[in-house]
Amino acid sequence: MRYVKLHSEYFPEFFNRLKEVGRVYGPVRHNSTYRFEEVNSIDELSLDYTRTILPPKKFFIRPRDAMFKIQKNEVTEVDGDGKFVLFGVHSCDIHGIKILDKVYLSNPPDPYYERRRKNAFIVGISCMPDEYCFCKSLGTDFAMDGFDIFLHELPDGWLVRVGSVKGHEFVWENQDIFDDVTEEDLRNFKEFEEKRAKAFKKSLNKEGLADILDLAFTSKVWKKYAEKCLGCGNCTIVCPTCRCYEVCDTWVRAYEALRMRRYDSCFMPTHGLVAGGHNFRPTRLDRFRHRYYCKNYFDPEAGFNCVGCGRCDEFCPARIEHVKVLDEVREGLI
Amino acid sequence: MNPYRSYDARIIEVKELTSREKLFSLKFLDNEIEENFTFKPGQFVIVDIRGFGEFPISLCSSPTRRPIQLCIRRVGRMTKFIHKMNEGDIIGIRGPYGNGFPMDLMEGSNLILIAGGLGMAPLRSVLWYAIDSGKYEKIYLFYGTKSYEDILFRDEIIHLLKHGEKLNCHVKLAYEVETPSCIYLERGFSEKVCKGVVTDLFRGEEFDVENSYALICGPPVMYKYVIRELLDRGLSPGRIYMTLERRMRCGVGKCGHCIVGTSVSIKYICKDGPVFTYWDALSTRGLI
Numbered sequence: 001m002r003y004v005k006l007h008s009e010y011f012p013e014f015f016n017r018l019k020e021v022g023r024v025y026g027p028v029r030h031n032s033t034y035r036f037e038e039v040n041s042i043d044e045l046s047l048d049y050t051r052t053i054l055p056p057k058k059f060f061i062r063p064r065d066a067m068f069k070i071q072k073n074e075v076t077e078v079d080g081d082g083k084f085v086l087f088g089v090h091s092c093d094i095h096g097i098k099i100l101d102k103v104y105l106s107n108p109p110d111p112y113y114e115r116r117r118k119n120a121f122i123v124g125i126s127c128m129p130d131e132y133c134f135c136k137s138l139g140t141d142f143a144m145d146g147f148d149i150f151l152h153e154l155p156d157g158w159l160v161r162v163g164s165v166k167g168h169e170f171v172w173e174n175q176d177i178f179d180d181v182t183e184e185d186l187r188n189f190k191e192f193e194e195k196r197a198k199a200f201k202k203s204l205n206k207e208g209l210a211d212i213l214d215l216a217f218t219s220k221v222w223k224k225y226a227e228k229c230l231g232c233g234n235c236t237i238v239c240p241t242c243r244c245y246e247v248c249d250t251w252v253r254a255y256e257a258l259r260m261r262r263y264d265s266c267f268m269p270t271h272g273l274v275a276g277g278h279n280f281r282p283t284r285l286d287r288f289r290h291r292y293y294c295k296n297y298f299d300p301e302a303g304f305n306c307v308g309c310g311r312c313d314e315f316c317p318a319r320i321e322h323v324k325v326l327d328e329v330r331e332g333l334i
Numbered sequence: 335m336n337p338y339r340s341y342d343a344r345i346i347e348v349k350e351l352t353s354r355e356k357l358f359s360l361k362f363l364d365n366e367i368e369e370n371f372t373f374k375p376g377q378f379v380i381v382d383i384r385g386f387g388e389f390p391i392s393l394c395s396s397p398t399r400r401p402i403q404l405c406i407r408r409v410g411r412m413t414k415f416i417h418k419m420n421e422g423d424i425i426g427i428r429g430p431y432g433n434g435f436p437m438d439l440m441e442g443s444n445l446i447l448i449a450g451g452l453g454m455a456p457l458r459s460v461l462w463y464a465i466d467s468g469k470y471e472k473i474y475l476f477y478g479t480k481s482y483e484d485i486l487f488r489d490e491i492i493h494l495l496k497h498g499e500k501l502n503c504h505v506k507l508a509y510e511v512e513t514p515s516c517i518y519l520e521r522g523f524s525e526k527v528c529k530g531v532v533t534d535l536f537r538g539e540e541f542d543v544e545n546s547y548a549l550i551c552g553p554p555v556m557y558k559y560v561i562r563e564l565l566d567r568g569l570s571p572g573r574i575y576m577t578l579e580r581r582m583r584c585g586v587g588k589c590g591h592c593i594v595g596t597s598v599s600i601k602y603i604c605k606d607g608p609v610f611t612y613w614d615a616l617s618t619r620g621l622i
Contacts, residue, residue, distance in 0.1 A: 067338060070384045073424060077336055108337040108586055210597035217596065217619060244590035247583055249387050257385040264591070271591060274581050275389070276409040278554065280594075280620070290620075293596040 002162040003181045010177040015042045017174050021121050022083030025059065027052055047088055050130045051311055055240035056086055056093050057100060060116045067112065068259040070249065080115040088125040092309040094147050095140035096240025102302055103243060121166060124150035126192065129200050132310025134323055137203040140307040154188045204308065204323045205330065210298035212330050221328045226285040228318050233265030235312035236291065241305050244271070266290050292325065337586050340382035340426030341367050346401060348421055351486050354408050356417055359401040360427065373397055374434030375459035376577050376609045380585050382426030387412055390582040393430065394455040396462035405455040405486060431585040432608045435460055435575055440547045446474045448560050450532055450552025454486045456577050457551050465501050471545065473503040478532030478552070482515035495523050506535040532556065533563045543568040550576040557622045561612060571612035578608050578621065594620040
């Protein structure tokens with residue numbers, strides 16, 4: 001990996017150069033929450049944000065996404081839009097995108113996702129955990145790949161890690177604003193990472209988690225929390241790795257329809273419903289448990305399906321805590 | 335290549351099978367696709383009615399025969415719509431999807447097909463493939479149906495009841511509701527037709543369990559009883575194949591509706607299935 005330094009004074013210029021790559025989307029504050037929105041100047045950005053409501057998956061799989069335009073018998077593929085920059089993505093969200101890549105780029109690749117993935121220029125940023133984050137225990141607190149460039153905060157600027165060919169090209173073409181990394185910068189980088197590692201308040205015990213959950217299929221804990229759960233599906237919509245979608249055709253004019261896909265949630269009773277009225281997950285308990293099984297599925301190559309971003313905890317109206325549920329299930333088994 | 339794009343197909347024949355099911359014969363408009371479209375028994379396609387939506391349907395014709403056929407029961411909004419379509423109308427088809435039955439693996443063995451209701455549709459594909467290829471020892475078909483009026487592919491079934499032995503095919507039928515036509519049928523084939531459920535048809539049958547494969551398709555409630563019957567007779571779980579149903583939206587393992595299993599094994603019915611062995615069912619919760 002290549003490391004360069006970006007001095008604070010060049011930061012506005014760096015941002016302007018990014019705008020030449022494509023539209024820039026970054027975290028913007030709205031009262032107590034943050035959203036990824038299009039930004040035109042650095043004043044709009046909130047770089048010390050904790051987490052956005054919707055993760056960056058919304059740029060690759062849209063909440064509502066047109067697939068085909070249907071006119072009489074003519075079906076045309078809806079084309080994606082141009083290049084864009086995702087500015088200030090945390091490492092847990094980068095890991096989230098990597099998990100989506102595994103699904104959407106596996107054979108056969110999803111053309112819409114693939115196109116947007118190619119159009120994206122991802123700029124990661126270092127962060128400080130809050131009371132909801134448990135990414136450290138899942139190993140997603142540091143990204144080694146999946147980004148183009150990654151910014152690490154230093155007292156007088158940023159340590160930049162270059163993670164892809166696109167990132168290299170950008171640094172190469174804009175050499176005038178980047179500098180070499182000094183010993184002091186590395187010391188500061190190490191200090192920041194140590195401080196960060198100590199700041200985590202929550203951790204998930206993942207030791208044999210997948211097996212323990214499998215054994216605890218009939219645990220009473222599922223039932224307890226399923227009764228508390230409101231079944232709203234918030235946790236699935238804000239999850240960086242939840243990706244269920246539903247397809248529906250919408251008429252836009254008398255002779256023109258759009259085939260749309262939109263987010264779906266496994267908390268909705270219709271999720272497991274098939275023609276004829278048979279439902280494969282009829283109760284809330286079934287659906288609640290299913291989400292935990294899906295999130296904690298352990299893929300020997302890719303790890304868990306959860307990245308520990310803490311969104312499901314923060315945006316749960318019933319205040320159900322992911323880690324607490326899993327810990328209780330573990331305790332209940334022994 | 336967009337895997338979600340469907341190909342135009344013309345409905346060349348619509349046949350009413352029962353009051354709820356119709357058989358649609360299809361031909362692709364593009365000659366190249368029509369010639370190259372092959373599939374394995376047990377696979378499914380996604381039917382696309384442009385402007386209304388998509389739904390998955392298993393192929394019920396044999397790969398050895400043309401045209402390709404779909405047996406569609408009228409149960410919801412989409413199937414109601416396609417039931418109103420006529421010969422000459424155009425629909426979209428994409429697929430085939432899924433793994434299908436391992437027909438090559440089963441060559442030289444007995445096939446025990448166990449169908450319940452609409453489960454006859456995917457197994458018909460296996461049935462005719464097995465009869466046409468002649469590579470299988472003996473074919474049993476146990477078919478449980480509600481009444482005479484609900485027998486799918488009634489002509490073919492009656493034909494096989496009469497002349498099945500010549501084709502190396504042993505067909506038996508169980509019905510639930512007694513109607514005059516059923517009694518008439520039972521009188522004609524007293525050894526092969528009876529009132530009861532599909533497991534009643536096993537009575538008096540002897541199979542060589544070392545050299546047989548069971549293939550099951552039917553309503554969810556049926557699997558438990560049929561599998562118990564087969565295991566009691568000594569059939570190994572690895573020789574029991576079943577084809578399952580879930581809400582498959584995309585067919586290519588993306589949309590997530592058909593995910594089953596737990597934290598140690600997750601399966602996509604559309605991609606890893608819809609055909610599974612009983613071993614899979616034992617290691618994956620929620621499969622059946």
